[in-house]
Amino acid sequence: xxxxxxxARAAGNAGDVPVxxxxxxxxxxxxxxxRNRREVDGDPTAxxxxxxxxxxxxxxxxxxxxxxxxxVTLEPCLMCAGAILAARIPRIVIGAWDAKAGAxxxxxxxxRDARIGSKVEVISGVLExxxxxxxxxxxxxxxGE
Numbered sequence: 001x002x003x004x005x006x007x008a009r010a011a012g013n014a015g016d017v018p019v020x021x022x023x024x025x026x027x028x029x030x031x032x033x034x035r036n037r038r039e040v041d042g043d044p045t046a047x048x049x050x051x052x053x054x055x056x057x058x059x060x061x062x063x064x065x066x067x068x069x070x071x072v073t074l075e076p077c078l079m080c081a082g083a084i085l086a087a088r089i090p091r092i093v094i095g096a097w098d099a100k101a102g103a104x105x106x107x108x109x110x111x112r113d114a115r116i117g118s119k120v121e122v123i124s125g126v127l128e129x130x131x132x133x134x135x136x137x138x139x140x141x142x143x144g145e
Contacts, residue, residue: 001071001095001127003030005134007048008073011035012138019135021048021072023056023065023089031068032056048072049080053087064088073131075102075124081110084120091121095131 007020016036023032034051038044049072057063066088073095076084081103084092092104092111103110104122111120 001073001093001131003033004071004073004095005127005130007033007035008131008134011037011048012134015039017135018138019048019072019074021052021070023052024069024071026067031059045079047077047080049076050083053083053089057087066090069093074098074135075106076104077101078103078108078110081108084111085116085118089120091123093126094122094124095127096135097124
């Protein structure tokens with residue numbers, strides 16, 4: 001989560017919502033990383049999770065990440081939850097919950113929806129205060145501008 005937090009801070013410094021994500025292989029080695037780049041790239045799909053999964057798939061030479069773990073500072077949205085399912089990621093580790101747009105347990109629980117037939121393990125609250133603080137500081141600074 002510390003690596004994801006550093007990526008989140010970099011996103012915030014670049015003017016994007018500070019969210020960072022890393023994909024770990026079964027040995028705990030980072031094989032993909034991403035930070036929000038929607039503003040920087042002008043791309044509505046440039047969420048930290050999507051970019052981290054793309055990097056991991058490229059590093060492995062295949063799109064299936066069925067033995068990997070996604071670590072992200074903020075609960076994934078609907079788009080990212082769908083991408084997690086598409087990549088076959090079995091486990092996600094979340095820092096802070098997203099009470100407005102979260103799709104892995106707060107507003108929706110797409111990754112564990114029985115109708116989809118997938119059961120992704122969700123581990124939440126890892127460095128929750130630190131992850132939440134990065135977001136709070138970013139938005140407070142924006143309101144002050």
